[in-house]
Amino acid sequence: MTEELPEDLEPGEYGAEAPVTGQGRMEAAWGSSEGDEDLSDTQVAQPTSTGHVFEQVYKPWQGELNPRWMRNWAILRHHLLGIFKKGHRPWGMPTRLFILVVFLASLSDAALTLLSGLLGEASLHQLWGVSRDNLYGHVLGFFPRNVLYYPIIAALLVGSVISEDRQHGTSALYFSRPITRFDYVGMKFLSVALIQSIVVLLTLTLYALA
Amino acid sequence: MVDELIIQTTNLTKSYGPHVALDNLNLAVKKGATGLLGPNGAGKSTFLKTILGLIQATEGEGTVLGHDIRTEGDAIRARIGYMPEYDALNPDMDAIHQVRYSGELLGMNPTIALARAHESLQYVGIGEQRYRKIGTFSTGMKQATKLACALIHDPELIIADEPSNGLDAQAREYMIKTLTTTVKTGQRSVLMASHLMDDVERVCENIVLLHKGKLAAQGAIVDLKAIDREIEIHVWGGATRLAEAMEADGLVVRREGRVMRIGHTGEDTTTRILRCAAQTGAQIRRMHEYEASLEDLFLVIMENLGYEIKTSEDLLGSPALARKVDAPAHMGGGGA
Numbered sequence: 001m002t003e004e005l006p007e008d009l010e011p012g013e014y015g016a017e018a019p020v021t022g023q024g025r026m027e028a029a030w031g032s033s034e035g036d037e038d039l040s041d042t043q044v045a046q047p048t049s050t051g052h053v054f055e056q057v058y059k060p061w062q063g064e065l066n067p068r069w070m071r072n073w074a075i076l077r078h079h080l081l082g083i084f085k086k087g088h089r090p091w092g093m094p095t096r097l098f099i100l101v102v103f104l105a106s107l108s109d110a111a112l113t114l115l116s117g118l119l120g121e122a123s124l125h126q127l128w129g130v131s132r133d134n135l136y137g138h139v140l141g142f143f144p145r146n147v148l149y150y151p152i153i154a155a156l157l158v159g160s161v162i163s164e165d166r167q168h169g170t171s172a173l174y175f176s177r178p179i180t181r182f183d184y185v186g187m188k189f190l191s192v193a194l195i196q197s198i199v200v201l202l203t204l205t206l207y208a209l210a
Numbered sequence: 211m212v213d214e215l216i217i218q219t220t221n222l223t224k225s226y227g228p229h230v231a232l233d234n235l236n237l238a239v240k241k242g243a244t245g246l247l248g249p250n251g252a253g254k255s256t257f258l259k260t261i262l263g264l265i266q267a268t269e270g271e272g273t274v275l276g277h278d279i280r281t282e283g284d285a286i287r288a289r290i291g292y293m294p295e296y297d298a299l300n301p302d303m304d305a306i307h308q309v310r311y312s313g314e315l316l317g318m319n320p321t322i323a324l325a326r327a328h329e330s331l332q333y334v335g336i337g338e339q340r341y342r343k344i345g346t347f348s349t350g351m352k353q354a355t356k357l358a359c360a361l362i363h364d365p366e367l368i369i370a371d372e373p374s375n376g377l378d379a380q381a382r383e384y385m386i387k388t389l390t391t392t393v394k395t396g397q398r399s400v401l402m403a404s405h406l407m408d409d410v411e412r413v414c415e416n417i418v419l420l421h422k423g424k425l426a427a428q429g430a431i432v433d434l435k436a437i438d439r440e441i442e443i444h445v446w447g448g449a450t451r452l453a454e455a456m457e458a459d460g461l462v463v464r465r466e467g468r469v470m471r472i473g474h475t476g477e478d479t480t481t482r483i484l485r486c487a488a489q490t491g492a493q494i495r496r497m498h499e500y501e502a503s504l505e506d507l508f509l510v511i512m513e514n515l516g517y518e519i520k521t522s523e524d525l526l527g528s529p530a531l532a533r534k535v536d537a538p539a540h541m542g543g544g545g546a
Contacts (some may be wrong), residue, residue, distance in 0.1 A: 056388065059329050061364035065288055065317035074314035087310075102234035169298040175360055176262060176292035177315040178284040187502035 066193035071179050072187050079161070095156040099199060102149040106203035110210040150200060157192045214241045216367055217261060219272035224256055224265065231503040232406050232425040234270065239401065243393045245410035245431075246403040248420035254403050255295075256419065258369060262287060270506075275366055277441030288316060295371035295403075302344030303354045305336055308344060313362040323362065331360035335384055350381030359387065367399045368392065372409050374409045382409070389413045407505040417504070418512060427511055431504060438478055438502040439474035440464075443483060448492035455486040471500055496509060 031200070082089030083096060116125035164172040174184065217239035224232040233254045248254050261266045261274050263283020272279045274286045299308055312324035331340040334354040336465050339347075344355060353373060360368050373389065374382045390413055392398050404410050410417065411431060419427040427434060446451055447466045453470060456463050459482055462473035472483055480497070489493050504512075 056333060056335070056391055058333065058398075059364075060396065061326055063318070063363075064321055065363065067317060069317075070317045071315055072318075074526070075310070077320075078311055087304065090300065142443070157320040164300070168300050169294065169296050170300050172294040172296070173292070173298040173312060174315055174362055176263060176294070177312065178287040178289055178317070179315055180284075196222065201536075209492070 016080050038082060068178075068183070071177070072133060072183050075179070075184065076194075080108035080194055081186060083195055091157075092160070098156060099153055099195070102145065102153060103203065105149070106145050106199065107206060110203075110206045113210045121180050150196065153196060154192075161188050162194060215239065216241050217272070217274050217401070219261075219270060220270050221270035222267055222496060224253075224260055225268045230422050231510075232260065232267075232397065235423075235425055237272075237428065237429075239418065240416060241399050242398045242416065243389070243402065243414040244421070245414040245417040245504075247405075247407070247410065247417055248426070249345070249512065250451040251422075252420040253423040254420055255371070256423075258292075258371060258401075258403065262290070262292065262369070265464040269479075277287055288363075289365055290367045290369055291363070293353075293356045293360040293368065293370040293373055295375065296452055297351060297352065299359075301343065303344055304341055305331060305344055305347070305351075305358075305485060309340075309355065312489045316363050318363060326362050326364075327358070330361045330448075333354070333361065334358045334388055339543040340545040348381075349376045350378065351480060353365060353377060353381070353385060354388075357385070363396070364396075366542070367401065370400060370402045370404075371401070372404055372545055374404065374406055386412050393491040405506055409505065411504040421512070431507075435502050435504075438507050441474060441479060442469065442471050442492050442496075442500040443485065444469055444496035446493040446495050448490050451490040452487055454491035455490050457498045459486055461486075474499070491527035503509055508518075 077088070079089045082091050083099065084154065112127070113125060116122065175181075219237045222232055222235040222237070223230065235257070245255070246254055256265070260267050260271065260277055263279050275289050277285045277289075279286065282469055283489050299305075303311075306324070309327035309330055310320070310323045313326055314320055318326065328340070329426065331337070331354075334357050336351060336354055336358065337525070339351060349356065351374075357368075357370070357373065360370070368389075370389065374385045377385060386409055389402065393413065393470050398460060400413065402410060402413055414431065416430050419426065419432065445466050449468050449470070451464070452463050453463050456470075456472060461475065461482060464471045469522050472479065474512060484494070484499075485496070486492075488527070
């Protein structure tokens with residue numbers, strides 16, 4: 001079926017070739033104009049949004065990479081801060097809780113000494129504090145933490161420090177970086193040693209000072 | 211410069227004991243996108259490890275981005291981005307921190323690494339999901355995160371091992387688009403190992419084909435496709451007569467009923483086909499050039515080379531060694 005064009009209109013003036021946006025009808029129905037528009041006006045397509053809110057653009061980076069010590073520091077920091085902060089090596093919650101408990105337990109001698117001093121209660125000091133009278137307290141205090149707690153901490157820390165990288169396959173990604181096996185293992189060892197040092201040496205120092 | 215070589219090897223050989231994984235490999239990979247193809251056991255992974263400087267070549271030499279693969283592994287790994295094939299992410303870490311840490315391992319300042327991690331993850335389409343734990347990610351998101359790890363320091367060469375493996379159609383499309391954008395817009399080079407020929411064809415201009423540790427083919431896909439160029443015709447009546455006439459004329463004909471594919475031998479191939487049809491009275495109702503896909507090309511080359519997995523002889527370098535290992539101990543061998 002073909003429609004006859006009005007005589008005063010040239011073919012194409014209806015805008016059949018122009019993209020239909022629907023804007024004209026909406027204007028006529030809801031617009032603020034008087035409605036006397038020239039219907040033969042061609043509706044010109046407006047630039048429309050494609051609906052994409054994200055445009056993929058490759059952004060180059062001109063920065064410089066730091067030398068070996070910075071890479072080693074990254075491994076050390078990643079493991080060390082993982083005990084305290086999110087965003088670094090995710091140590092398991094049981095490991096972190098156990099370290100906290102042992103740390104607090106290791107401070108019990110010094111804490112009881114401090115408490116007895118504050119309260120002026122000598123019996124409290126004799127029972128658990130740092131004194132020559134509480135051999136029982138010493139045995140209960142030193143033996144568990146030196147012989148039981150610390151080895152368990154060592155096992156918890158060391159047990160997964162390299163095997164997890166193998167298990168998750170992350171070693172493939174990490175070794176595609178310019179790090180050597182020696183640095184990788186060395187920094188992991190150092191980070192575990194430092195975490196243990198905080199628990200062992202810090203509490204022993206406080207004990208000695210108490 | 212387009213023709214600049216980014217990877218070059220001369221007589222590169224890698225043996226694991228008596229097993230020869232790479233056998234006198236002479237490669238020249240140009241800047242741009244290159245597909246690394248080959249059946250299982252062809253030596254693709256060994257080749258990638260060797261050029262990364264992770265394992266030492268037994269013989270031969272090579273350079274990647276101008277660095278010697280034997281002595282400058284660290285320098286090479288600082289300038290390339292590697293996307294491993296299998297899971298290589300810690301499932302208990304957020305994507306953003308995993309990518310940041312992989313940047314720090316390159317020697318990036320932590321603050322800069324974090325900023326670049328945001329950019330890289332945005333680029334690969336992870337968006338706001340970057341704060342989620344990787345363990346909750348889909349396969350496509352994990353692949354994208356691995357690519358972000360590879361891109362964090364804006365490397366000159368990205369080595370992607372099976373980047374579209376296990377992805378659904380949408381994720382695969384996005385991965386291909388991302389790699390293509392990296393090559394075309396970012397002007398970076400990509401070495402892409404994949405079994406999905408369609409993906410390689412869409413991303414890469416060149417291919418390197420390995421077979422049993424040896425170089426089977428290398429060059430531009432367009433040039434290599436020319437070896438499998440054919441003209442397809444649909445015949446009505448007298449098909450057998452026409453096929454015989456064309457064969458008599460020296461053309462190579464493959465026939466499936468009324469459809470025939472004739473090997474392209476020169477500019478006059480079409481004329482020769484039409485002449486044969488005129489002589490035999492066969493009607494050619496349709497004629498067009500059949501463009502082989504990369505998969506066709508791969509199969510043709512593999513057919514010529516013998517598409518089987520490595521035998522003991524291939525693995526062990528010599529028949530004598532193979533017999534020795536294969537034979538049980540009581541028969542003088544060392545194997546089971």
